[in-house]
Amino acid sequence: MAKTDTKGRALDRHGLSNDQLRAIMRTMLMQRQLDNRGFQLNRQGKVPFALGSEGHEALQAGAAMAFRRGSDILAPYYRDLGLAVGIGLSPFEIMLSIFARAEDHNGGRQFPNHYSSKRAGLMSFSSILAAHIPHAVGAAFALQYRGEKNRAVLATCGDGTTSEGEWHESMNFAAIHRLPMVMLVENNEWAISTPLDRQMGQPEIWKRAAGYGIPGERFNGFDPIETYAVVNAALERARTGGGPTLLEGMCYRFLAHSTDDNDMTYRTKEVVAEHRKQDPVPRFEEVLIEHGIMTRVDIDAMKKDVLRETNEATDRAEALPYPAPAELYTHLYEGAWQPWQ
16 A cells, blocks of 8 residues: 555655656646636536536546556546546547537537547546446457457446446446456545435445455545556456456545535535545645655646646637537438438
């Protein structure tokens, strides 16, 4: 386990270089900046909807560092802003999604935070919880069927998704066929407004792995280095024929479920403030400073650069046009656009 919050101890970096640790920091800062920008734009009336991922930064940046670009496949869920950025999506691409502009990967027709990119190996996501997990399993089965070695599928979801039937069916299929897949559950303790203890009788999700006959592990998702180590080991096992793994990363959702949600109707400010003490962003900043990997000046400069890039991406995306009405049925039907033909 990485000791990233214990002063005076050597940093267990699990093979990560200084440049990689700095890249993790930048991904975390970019995720938080873009997250906040989405909420700001919604409150300004410029976008109708945005999702929050504050509290997931370390988990997603660490997992993204373990993802092998150009080889692995990511099947994300809607709160995976940091993972999308970490595997190669630009802030401009994120803003195109938020603003629903025609230049967006999905032609401006998808929900915000529903990214897809063939270039990045990023599968499209459906708003129906767990609907993307059978797709992820299908992709892993295709890799195995084609004999494609050293590739794996990283599928993610929230804790609430693990209560859906598709999730269980997919995990069982992946286990039976020993597919090259890692199922990463980002447990932030809330399924919208439903707390963990109202979702399941066994709140330790990783323990379900035993029922499928596969390895399972729970880890500290507030620690990006520990996250990297655990996810990297599971992905490497999947790539080399070891089969699937169920991982449970513990984190917390600091913001409301979305801009349409008032989280103060089901939890208190005091509870959120208590969890904020574990905020992974300032904690990782201190780790890098303590171990001489970055200085306070370096981090402040990085924050300014992240803000600059976010501002430029926002202005550039906002200035672009929406999709033309004539594009409404593009890519929906084969042949004629009329659905009754």
